[in-house]
Amino acid sequence: MVVRGIGGRGVVAAASYEARRFGVRSAMPMRRALELCPQAICIPPRMQHYRQVSRQVFAIFHEFTPLVQGLSLDEAYLDVTASRLLKGDSVAIAKAIKSRIREVTGLTASVGVAPNRLVAKIASDVNKPDGLTIVTPDEVLAFLDPLSVRRLPGLGRKTGQKVEAAGIHTLGELRRASDAVLWPIFGRHTPRIRERAAGIDERPVTPDWEEKSLSAEETFDTDIADPARLHAELARLADRSCARLRAKRLVAGCVTVKIRRHDFATFTRQRSFAPHSNESRVVANLAHVLLDEWLRSQPGARLRLLGVGVSDLAPAEQLDLFEVPGRTPSTPLDEAIDRIRERFGQDAVRRASSIRR
Structure with missing residues (x-):
């Protein structure tokens, strides 16, 4: 079974x-x-579920434990050091967590x-699905x-190919490799790679x-050159980010x-703004300006992908500090749309600016 993106280019x-046994991967x-x-x-996909x-x-x-660091929807680091007096040792806690997840959701985990984040991450990956892998401090090297060097988190596919x-x-060979071998690949990061x-x-x-x-971001089924359609897609992506x-x-x-042409050439355009906001209208308007500026330099360009990102993030509780006198906020409208979508699905309501014509 494969969970796929929508469209021919998903x-x-x-x-x-x-x-995965056939070579299919994320x-x-x-x-x-x-x-x-x-x-x-x-x-x-059923993202709401x-x-x-x-x-x-x-x-x-x-x-x-209160010490939970999320990595994604279904993955996290947990530090249970201070929980062991009340909850039992680390292995007992791991078994209890697996049992509770199955009881509440019906899913395996x-x-x-392990003694640290890195080894625990690798250990969680080696015995899927429904695995429990325990690595004590004196067993780490063994x-x-x-293990294959490809098991090392953060070692990308291309770098992995260079290492091989x-x-x-293997990780043992990587740990013992000389600087003469590793430095051309990792440069100044060589000591850190050897430690990992x-x-x-x-x-x-x-x-x-x-x-x-x-x-x-979204990859389109077919390349789009029509500016009106591109702006409709951009408005929808800005709304998703917000x-x-x-x-x-x-x-x-x-x-x-983020803009990717039909020939896979990729461009980014960025602009800061004040005050900070999470209003779809504010972000979409700026995104439209950035796209228009790029389109003027690339008339007739056919695009296969568009994306809208937001950064320089801060807690929304600070929003009052950034408010501008005389400005009419649209946040209540945004929040109403969010509630409708949460209850009835993402396609229950659409902004007119995001409708493809």
């Missing part, structure tokens, strides 16, 4: 373990996924128990050394980790528009 959002173009696994059952279940899962995490081309295939291959990670679990930016801001009770002070 990408794989998630793949079942059965589909972010793969759907056409390629269906070439590898033509019998795959493709279903559209995913978010609801994610809230249930994170509520369970908080039953065991894979858990890694656990990591045989240098004759390094050895499972050394001093980063704490930070539950109040601050997001730096939010964005929404809805996420409001859901997280954040405001932004910078807008970025």
Whole structure:
């Protein structure tokens, strides 16, 4: 089974373990996924349902510790050091969390128990689905050394290829490799890479980790050159980004528009603004200006992708500090639209500016 994006140019959002055996993976173009696994059952994503279940899962995490650092809808770091007196040792806590998730949601969970974030992350990935992998401090090297270098979080596909081309295939080999081999690949980051291959990670679990930016983008089924259609798509993407801001009770002070031409050349245009806002109208208006400026320099350009991002984020509680006298806020309208969509679905109500003509 494959969860796919909408349209002919969609990408794989998630793949079942059965589909993964055929080489299907997240972010793969759907056409390629269906070439590898033509019998795959493709279903559209249900983001509203995913978010609801994610809230249930994170509520369970908080039953065991306040130190929860979310990585995505379904993944988080938990520091249970201070919970062990009340909840039992780390393994008992891990088993209890798995049991509670199954009880509340009906889902399985894979858990890694280890001395630090890095090793716990790797451990959680090696025995899916429904795994429980325990790595004690004195077992870290024995656990990591045989693993593929591709298991190291943050080591991208292209860098992984370079590492393997240098004759390094396991984390143990990476840990023991000389500077002469690693420096041409990693440069000044070589010592840090060697530490990570050895499972050394001093980063704490930070539950109040601050997001730096939010964005929404879409790859079109067919290239679009009509400026009116592009602006309608842009308005819809700006609305999505701002809805996420409001859901997280954040405001932004910078807008970025991402533009990808039919030939895959990619451009970004960015502008700061004041006061900070999470109003769809404010962000969309600035995004329209940025797109118009780019289109004037690229008349007739056909686009395959547009995106709208917001950054320079701050808590929405500070919004009053940024208000401008005489300005009429549209936030009540935004919040009403958000509530309607939460209850009836994302397509229940649309802004006129985002309707494709």
